[in-house]
Amino acid sequence: MTDTAGLARELAREAEAHREQLVERVLRLAAVDAPSGAGAEAMRPAGDLLTSELAALPGRLTRTVGPQGDLLEVSLGPRTGPLVMLLGHYDLTWPAGTAAQRPVRLEDDVIHGPGVFDMLGGIAATIGALKLLGKRRLCGPVHVLFTPDEETGGETSRARIIELGTSAALVLVMEPSLPGGRLKTARSGWAAYRLVAHGRSAHAGLEPNRGVSAVDELCDALVAIRELARPSLGTTVNAGVIAGGTFPNMVAAEAYALLDVRARTSSEQSRVEQALTALSPARAEAGLEVTRLHARPPMERTPAIATAMAHARKLAALLDIELGEGSAGGTSDANLVAERGVAVLDGLGPDGGGAHAREERIRVDSLVERAALIALLVARPLPAAVA
Numbered sequence: 001m002t003d004t005a006g007l008a009r010e011l012a013r014e015a016e017a018h019r020e021q022l023v024e025r026v027l028r029l030a031a032v033d034a035p036s037g038a039g040a041e042a043m044r045p046a047g048d049l050l051t052s053e054l055a056a057l058p059g060r061l062t063r064t065v066g067p068q069g070d071l072l073e074v075s076l077g078p079r080t081g082p083l084v085m086l087l088g089h090y091d092l093t094w095p096a097g098t099a100a101q102r103p104v105r106l107e108d109d110v111i112h113g114p115g116v117f118d119m120l121g122g123i124a125a126t127i128g129a130l131k132l133l134g135k136r137r138l139c140g141p142v143h144v145l146f147t148p149d150e151e152t153g154g155e156t157s158r159a160r161i162i163e164l165g166t167s168a169a170l171v172l173v174m175e176p177s178l179p180g181g182r183l184k185t186a187r188s189g190w191a192a193y194r195l196v197a198h199g200r201s202a203h204a205g206l207e208p209n210r211g212v213s214a215v216d217e218l219c220d221a222l223v224a225i226r227e228l229a230r231p232s233l234g235t236t237v238n239a240g241v242i243a244g245g246t247f248p249n250m251v252a253a254e255a256y257a258l259l260d261v262r263a264r265t266s267s268e269q270s271r272v273e274q275a276l277t278a279l280s281p282a283r284a285e286a287g288l289e290v291t292r293l294h295a296r297p298p299m300e301r302t303p304a305i306a307t308a309m310a311h312a313r314k315l316a317a318l319l320d321i322e323l324g325e326g327s328a329g330g331t332s333d334a335n336l337v338a339e340r341g342v343a344v345l346d347g348l349g350p351d352g353g354g355a356h357a358r359e360e361r362i363r364v365d366s367l368v369e370r371a372a373l374i375a376l377l378v379a380r381p382l383p384a385a386v387a
């Protein structure tokens with residue numbers, strides 16, 4: 001086996017030689033719409049394109065049909081040894097038509113365009129990394145999973161992510177990096193709830209006393225819910241939507257709110273959930289009902305993640321990269337595997353900016369660097385393997 005420092009030098013050189021191919025792959029991927037949540041038909045062209053890109057890898061490609069698009073997987077390398085999982089999503093937050101309205105473009109070594117940062121750059125770097133490694137440099141099994149529905153909750157991919165992720169020695173997630181190319185080693189958890197207040201309608205002028213206002217009940221509940229936030233611990237509660245009632249002259253029979261809860265630890269996440277489910281109405285004849293719509297656990301910086309990060313930092317140094325880390329407020333598929341104690345590193349995508357925004361972009365230098373870094377991590381996934 002080539003020593004790790006020697007391999008790093010080779011990979012850095014080869015990634016640089018593949019610069020143009022890496023850029024062209026991003027340009028091809030970003031020229032096709034991949035509207036998340038718009039259904040399988042809308043996602044098909046993006047699935048077809050990515051399938052053809054993945055078919056160039058020396059591995060077994062599978063495509064599993066799903067209601068929100070297809071799961072794309074490639075398994076490579078020998079059957080035995082520590083499994084490395086490379087995880088990404090190819091759905092974008094942009095609606096159909098965006099790729100034509102705002103075409104992707106390369107300008108002064110920066111690629112601008114819809115989806116390039118979140119996360120087509122990471123996908124292109126992953127494919128590039130595996131091409132650099134080829135067959136001969138893989139010493140253990142590698143499994144690539146690209147999902148079609150991360151941006152809209154990932155419900156149809158969740159089971160597969162957890163199944164593969166929990167059997168992996170290392171999971172690398174290709175979400176955008178933090179500024180400066182830092183990895184994400186902690187993420188807040190997220191949960192969304194629907195809170196419904198039930199009351200009784202009545203004429204607001206003739207018989208107001210016969211009514212029980214669901215709107216008043218909801219307002220009182222929201223005031224109580226606001227107190228559940230603990231900003232110093234990173235726990236936030238946002239009532240993002242409220243609605244209710246029918247006419248100004250009616251006491252409202254029903255009102256609801258949609259809540260977004262973020263927490264850095266599982267204990268904070270469950271404290272808020274318990275408090276929400278324990279809410280009781282302030283009015284004798286009113287009712288309150290709380291339903292959880294979505295949830296992802298927090299990605300806490302577990303010992304397994306800390307060890308993986310220290311290892312990644314050492315490998316990056318061999319590529320002359322000073323690799324930092326940080327935490328992110330948003331969630332990703334990394335949250336699903338981190339809570340099971342798996343070593344997961346997120347934010348392996350290239351440095352850039354403007355996630356989910358019109359100024360979305362990535363730096364070409366970082367794209368090249370990431371291809372080499374991902375390749376080195378795949379070839380040397382465990383600290384013990386590094387001489």
Ligand SMILES: [Zn+2]
Nearest residue numbers: 118119175176
């Ligand atoms: Zn993403």
